[in-house]
Amino acid sequence: MLVMEESKTELNLSLNKSAQLIENGLIKEGFKYTLDQLNEITKEMSQEQINTEIREECLNHPIANLLLQEPMTKWSNKKPRGYSGDAILIDYMYRLKSCDMQDSYLGRELYGHLSCCESVSAVRWRANHIANEIDTFQEKVGTKIDIFSVASGHLRELAYISDADHKINRFLCLDQDERSNNEVKSTYENFQFLEIIDESINHIYKRKLEGQKFDFIYSSGLFDYLNDKLASRMIEILYENLKEGGQLIIPNFKKGIEEKIYMDTFMKWNLIYRNEEDMLALSSNLNIPDIQKEIYFDDLDKVVYLKITK
Ligand SMILES: C[S@@+](CC[C@H](N)C(=O)[O-])C[C@H]1O[C@@H](n2cnc3c(N)ncnc32)[C@H](O)[C@@H]1O
Numbered sequence: 366m367l368v369m370e371e372s373k374t375e376l377n378l379s380l381n382k383s384a385q386l387i388e389n390g391l392i393k394e395g396f397k398y399t400l401d402q403l404n405e406i407t408k409e410m411s412q413e414q415i416n417t418e419i420r421e422e423c424l425n426h427p428i429a430n431l432l433l434q435e436p437m438t439k440w441s442n443k444k445p446r447g448y449s450g451d452a453i454l455i456d457y458m459y460r461l462k463s464c465d466m467q468d469s470y471l472g473r474e475l476y477g478h479l480s481c482c483e484s485v486s487a488v489r490w491r492a493n494h495i496a497n498e499i500d501t502f503q504e505k506v507g508t509k510i511d512i513f514s515v516a517s518g519h520l521r522e523l524a525y526i527s528d529a530d531h532k533i534n535r536f537l538c539l540d541q542d543e544r545s546n547n548e549v550k551s552t553y554e555n556f557q558f559l560e561i562i563d564e565s566i567n568h569i570y571k572r573k574l575e576g577q578k579f580d581f582i583y584s585s586g587l588f589d590y591l592n593d594k595l596a597s598r599m600i601e602i603l604y605e606n607l608k609e610g611g612q613l614i615i616p617n618f619k620k621g622i623e624e625k626i627y628m629d630t631f632m633k634w635n636l637i638y639r640n641e642e643d644m645l646a647l648s649s650n651l652n653i654p655d656i657q658k659e660i661y662f663d664d665l666d667k668v669v670y671l672k673i674t675k
Pocket of ligand 1: 451566567586
């Protein structure tokens with residue numbers, strides 16, 4: 366108890382200094398100092414303590430009025446769609462959505478820093494990587510392929526695939542958010558191969574897609590929310606949906622992300638972070654030979670990828 370009170374005092378002093386740096390125009394330094402101090406002060410704390418007492422302390426500190434001017438932080442904290450990690454937030458990361466006229470000078474500068482940090486760059490890398498993987502896979506197969514994206518959001522990766530009409534036979538997307546699905550429909554209205562399922566992932570757990578087979582299945586930005594049991598079950602079902610020779614790709618944010626603490630507190634955005642062993646463990650009790658599994662990381666070493674080839 367006493368330790369927590371001491372930590373809160375230390376945190377308040379650190380946030381005072383961060384706010385001072387930011388107000389003095391040292392925005393980048395102030396932002397970095399906030400992250401460093403938060404990481405240091407909370408390094409021995411439980412996730413529960415971070416999500417409750419530390420988050421409350423951060424959001425009640427005057428620095429919150431500064432940091433919440435940053436549009437991604439504000440969007441994530443306010444959760445206009447009622448849940449964390451919606452496709453609009455990810456569009457900020459993709460640099461498809463940015464600041465607007467109402468945003469302050471400080472908000473825009475902070476956006477500049479946050480959108481450049483490595484974990485946000487890793488989100489952009491992920492979308493481009495999925496598109497490249499689809500391209501490579503299709504080239505190898507040589508015929509049009511069937512793809513399934515689970516929790517597809519705005520499906521921005523499709524725009525990175527050139528000549529998609531000649532490569533894709535069927536592109537099935539599933540997402541729970543009707544507004545995101547409508548965005549996909551209007552963005553890609555010319556693509557006849559698109560099929561959208563406006564459902565939660567329970568649709569998959571309830572085996573509504575049983576018997577449907579795909580060459581390429583992926584789910585980016587979903588497993589970071591699924592506990593081990595659900596994640597494992599999802600892999601099991603999606604593996605069944607793979608054709609022989611097909612490929613399943615599951616990215617997940619790695620443990621040890623510097624910005625995690627900022628997401629936990631100011632952004633109110635909790636993810637489940639996994640390392641190589643955690644990812645392999647998800648499929649260890651399934652009937653999938655080890656030889657079919659591959660683990661790799663992005664160039665920025667922020668996301669771990671599990672690739673299963675059937
Ligand atoms: C972080 S976004 C990722 C979107 C997209 N895959 C990407 O990489 O840009 C997470 C997406 O998962 C969807 N999602 C979250 N929970 C879901 C659930 N239980 N069922 C279906 N979709 C879900 C959200 O609606 C959101 O579009």
